[in-house]
Amino acid sequence: MLIDVHAHLVSPGMLNRHAFWGPFMKMQGLTVGHFSLGTKQPTKAASDAEAEANLLARMxxxxxxxLMDARGVDKLVLSVPSHAFMYWAGEFGNDYARICNDELAAFCRVMPDRFDFWAHANLADPAAAVVEIDRAVRVLGAKGLCVGGTNFDGIQTYDERLFPVWEKLAELDVPIMVHGFNQSIYLGERHHEDRFETTSIVGDCVDETLFFWYLICGGALDAFPTLKSYITHAGGMAVFQLGRLSELNGAMAPDARNQRPLLDYMPNFYFDLDVHHPALRRGVVEVVGTDRLVYGTNFGGAYDHGDLTAGIGLSEADREKIRSTNAIEMLKLDVGGARAVAA
Known part of the structure; x- marks a missing residue:
């Protein structure tokens, strides 16, 4: 069985919800306020309407x-695209969280054996986020909460104003999915100063690393020791710099509030193998261990590296842990009706 826990959904009801923030699908790419996610490649659509139709046709x-059948994927766990988290959009951020959760839940209800979802909440408003997380999980069936790494309109992951959010997730016993986002959106009309799409291409991994660092250093895992997080893109840079983070947490971060050595918190985290070379994937397996790895690929996104568990020296039992068993445990998935695919 193969469960991909990193996939995004855009539905018709998630587009064109605000006169300024949108989000809109335009010829230049997904557009939120002044920001457009685009490249210098020629546009693949002749109009904004065609661009939107092309996007929705893939969704x-x-x-x-x-595509799932072609890749042997039994179940996808869907989330809001990170470019549309709306932490910066004021009260619309709260409205949009409710819209997204309703849309995600409706999509999954059509084929519950093949789809589940991560909730969205506006962490720039922690009190409202707590209410929406509770609704999304208890009423709509969300399996956890997708968050944007750090910087929720100025509230960083270490900020104790987020403790009620972590407390609610611990109470519900659901995990966090961590996915960085385009911090250049805070530049407004100056977003073009983010050269080469750096706050997405590099910044996502920075955000994810900061989440790992800030959640530990801020003391959240001492206050809520059962809180679990899955960090995409193999943990950003956290796994690859784990020794540095561990040693310097004690030596150079005297204001850190964690009560135990940094490595003691590793059981609170899951990671995936979404890096671009088998040698790096082998390294992640060796550092993290197969009990804390899940399968996440940004399904249907900009790249496809094939089976992330192939060719890296895993036993069949360990491959199955990464491909499905760990996700079933982490998300408490009901897979009784899912079709079986040979590993």
């Missing part, structure tokens, strides 16, 4: 199932 149940 239907039929299109997703076709």
């Amino acid at each position: 239907t149940h039929a299109a997703r199932i076709k």
Whole structure:
């Protein structure tokens, strides 16, 4: 069985919800306020309407199932695209969280054996986020909460104003999915100063590393020791710099509030193998261990590296842990009706 826990959904109801913030799908790319996610490649659409139609055509149940079957994926766990987290959008950020959760839940209800979802909440407003997380999990069936790494409109992950959010997640016993986002969106009309899409391409990994560092250093895992997090893109840079973070947490971060050595918190984290070379994946396995790895690929996104568990020296039992068993445990998934695929 193969469960991919890192996939994004854009539905018709998630687009064109605000006159300024959108989000809109335009010829130049997904557009939120002044920000557009685009490249210098020629546009693949002749109009904004065609660009939106092209995007939504890839997001239907039929299109997703076709690609899932081609890649042998039994279940996807869907989340809001990080460019549309709306932490910066004031009260609309709260409205949009409710919209997204309703849309994600409706999509998954059509084929619950193939789809589940991560909730969205506006962490720039922690009190409202707590209410929406509770609704998304208890009423709509969300399996956890997707967050944007750090900087929720000025509130950083270490900020104790977020403790009620972590407390709610611990109470519900659901994990966090961590996915960085385009911090250049805070530049407004100056977003073009983010050369080469750096706050997405490099910045996502920075955000994810900061989440790991800030959650530990801020003392959240001492206050809420059962809180679990899954960090995408193999943990950003956290796994690859784990020794440095561990040693310097004690030697150079005297204001850190963690009560135990940094490595003692590793059981609170899951990671994936979404890096671009088998040698790096082998390294992640050796550092993290197979009990804390899940399968996440940014399914249907900009790249496809094939089976992330192939060719890295795993036993069949360890491959199965990464491909499905750990995700079933982490997210408490019901896979009784899912179709079986040989590993």
